[in-house]
Amino acid sequence: MSTIARGSDTVPRMRRIACVLLVLAACGDDGTPTQMATLTGALPAVKSAYSRPFKGADGTGTSVLGWKVDFVNVGAGTGCKADGIKVVASVGIFTDQPASNGGNAVLTSGDINIVLDAPPTAVSGGFVANMGVDQIANVEGIISITGIGKAADGKTVTKLEGTVNAGGMDANMAAVSLDGTFEAPVCN
Secondary structure: OOOHHHHHHHHHHHHHHHHHHHHHHHHHOOEEEEEOOOOOOOOOOOOOEEEEEEEEEOOOOOOEEEEEEEEEOOOOOOOOOOOOOEEEEEEEEEEEEEEHHEEEOOOOOOEEEEEOOOOOOOOOOOOOEEEEOOEEEEEEEEEEEEEEEEEOOOEEEEEEEEEEEEEEEEEOOEEEEEEEHHHEOOOO
């Protein structure tokens, strides 16, 4: 009788396991949680940020490596790929590192000019950025990288930290200050 009891108990247990697996699969992957960010002058209000590497053409048409910091309207801890996230502002940091090198751009701490050129062209060995903000034009200023988080291997970038000190013009041609801070984990 104990053999039958165990056998009959196995079927309900397997069904429970299958249901749990089905629920977990339905949850999906919302990506790396965003971290805190601020940016005055941006609407809707910026609440968090994430970063991501990119390969793209610079102002000369050369394919280069770079990094993007996206400022978003959702609270810190929201997955960077979650539904409903609105990118309010974005800073693209361009390097002179050829995309053919593979991998991700190597950044160093320091100030990077935000220029009007879209896309911009970095000087040899340097960095340059451009910035887009909803309903703000002609954005110029500085993005300062104050920290670069790395994984245990010492190479893989996990987070960019810094500040933005920029300005632009709204639709009425009034000056708008765009100042803030960010902790931007790499979106995976």
